[in-house]
Amino acid sequence: MTFDFVQHLASAAKRIDTALEDILHNQAGEMEITRPARLIAAMRHGALNGGKRLRPVLMMESAALFDADPGQVVPAACALELIHCYSLVHDDLPAMDDDDLRRGQPTVHKAFDDATAILAGDALLTLAFDIIADEKIHQDPAVRLRLSRELARAAGIGGMAGGQMLDLESEHRQRTEAEIRQLQAMKTGALLRYACRAGAILAQASPEDVDSLTRFGEIIGLAFQLADDLLDVEASPEAMGKATGKDAEAGKATLVGLLGPEKTRQELVQLLDDANKLLEPFGERARVLRALAGFIVTRPS
Ligand code: GRG
Secondary structure, three states, rough: OOOHHHHHHHHHHHHHHHHHHHHHHHOOOOOOOOOOOHHHHHHHHOOOOOOOOOHHHHHHHHHHOOOOOOOHHHHHHHHHHHHHHHHHHHHHHOOOOOOOOOOOOOHHHHHHHHHHHHHHHHHHHHHHHHHHHHHOOOHHHHHHHHHHHHHHHHHHOOOHHHHHHHHOOOOOOOOOHHHHHHHHHHHHHHHHHHHHHHHHHHHHOHHHHHHHHHHHHHHHHHHHHHHHHHHHHHHHHEEEEEOOOOOOOOOOOOOHHHHHHHHHHHHHHHHHHHHHHHHHHHHHHHHHHHHHHHHHHHOOO
């Protein structure tokens, strides 16, 4: 029987959607005064609106290489997705990207208001750490602590939030190629890296295997960003500021702006090759991760 990756991705995403639905349902307390319904509704709007669920699926597949218990991995994967959703809710705010639509629907601040969107993002972020601290994630508190600390670092000043700040500052200053690579590894790469690394940590894989999955995540993180930038340029070529390395529309630094589409495509081919080499020792067990890497490089949107 041939392996249907698209079907597999859809059913893994559905599994995450169902688990996220449960988690957010359980946030609604009986007393409106302690659990404001409007905030829960805004959190649901930001988290249950049809994302691809790439990060949780990467975590589940990394953990599956080492036979982890899905009952532990799914909540950890949901925690990561909640952080991703929070970042999108805040990124869409007028003070940042000022977007009206996300995943084809009104952004949280459009459907509610700015203050509610800020609070919904805050509550999604903090809920993620509540989940990671729960015994369901792992019986060993040292594993939960490690997952929690690494998640804080991936999302915080040395990771996504720091990368977003550097990106915002790029509107006012020229970036070198090395600087753009660094800020993108922080802004988008850190959560993708964490997805793969945390799967291996949760499964208590050997340090060598944790390192391999970490490197795989780093490569996937860079490939994801390059593919995203290429999609933007293909959608509106005038957005490419070759001379400045900036996406002219958003004023943000991009590698495709600096290197040009052709070199970017060549780098993507090389990255996919590197990613596949890292998966070789896992043979057939890594077929979904292999397909995911290919999907990230060639995805249509
Ligand atoms: C606000 C702290 C803070 C950080 C925001 C991730 C981020 C940092 C901003 C998003 C800006 C953006 C559109 C970056 C391009 C890469 C990216 C993260 C795309 C969205 O991720 P997907 O494609 O989205 O996985 P879905 O909707 O499928 O979850």
